[in-house]
Amino acid sequence: MTFKRILLKASGEALMGSQGFGIDVAVVDRIAADIAAVHAKGVEISIVIGGGNIFRGVAVASRGGDRVTGDHMGMLGTVINALALRTSLVKLGVEAVVLSAIAMPELCESFSQRAARAHADAGRVVIFAGGTGNPFFTTDSAGALRAAEMGAEALFKGTQVDGIYSADPKLDPTATRYDRLTHSEVLDKRLAVMDIAAVALARENRIPVVVFSIHQPGELERILDGRGRATIVSD
């Protein structure tokens, strides 16, 4: 797979390591090292960071709370993760910038497509925070959206599992893994590794989606070299 420009949707949940909540700095450092290795090879990589390690709006809604406020809390969580990831990248000597869909100028720059492209063209790793900036979405949708805006050749979803299965492998031990699928098959079979809006947006923009385990050190680079383990979704 010879991609020169990719968007990585990095799992927020992965950042908590074995702690059960929040940020394990050693895990963030390791993921940053994987990103740095790919960046060092000349691949343009930008990142949408999730927030599942901190807060998900549905958790509020399921307890009768206000979904919109819950989603705002979730998006704020992604900003915390983005700042942690930037810190780890900078420690490795990688120039990185956080652009947030929700303005908080004291902490980071605000998102605009033009600013994002300018940073990427200058060789910086761009980290997108705040999801899409809208409630009722997820960072998967933000991943597909930013991939389209950046002109990414592929959307890499680094998640808890090593690909897409016939059912959630965490719940169904008999689930079987796919090597390849089309976007339409993911939607028709209701394979819930990624939300429907994200897959539909990727399909509409003909962006392949590569689902892999973010827990495997070096996996991103191996996949780009054609040696890694992943499910590839393309038409």
Ligand SMILES: Nc1ncnc2c1ncn2[C@@H]1O[C@H](COP(=O)(O)OP(=O)(O)OP(=O)(O)O)[C@@H](O)[C@H]1O
């Ligand atoms: N058919 C399927 N194939 C693979 N995984 C599936 C499938 N259905 C459900 N899943 C589950 O989807 C999860 C990924 O969902 P999700 O995007 O919410 O988590 P994440 O990647 O950790 O992101 P974040 O923490 O940023 O929200 C996997 O960990 C897996 O358990």
Ligand SMILES: O=c1ccn([C@@H]2O[C@H](COP(=O)(O)O)[C@@H](O)[C@H]2O)c(=O)[nH]1
């Ligand atoms: O565009 C978006 C993106 C995210 N949210 C909220 O943030 C949390 C965390 O994101 P994950 O994708 O689950 O990691 C999400 O559950 C939503 O509550 C949002 O509202 N809009």
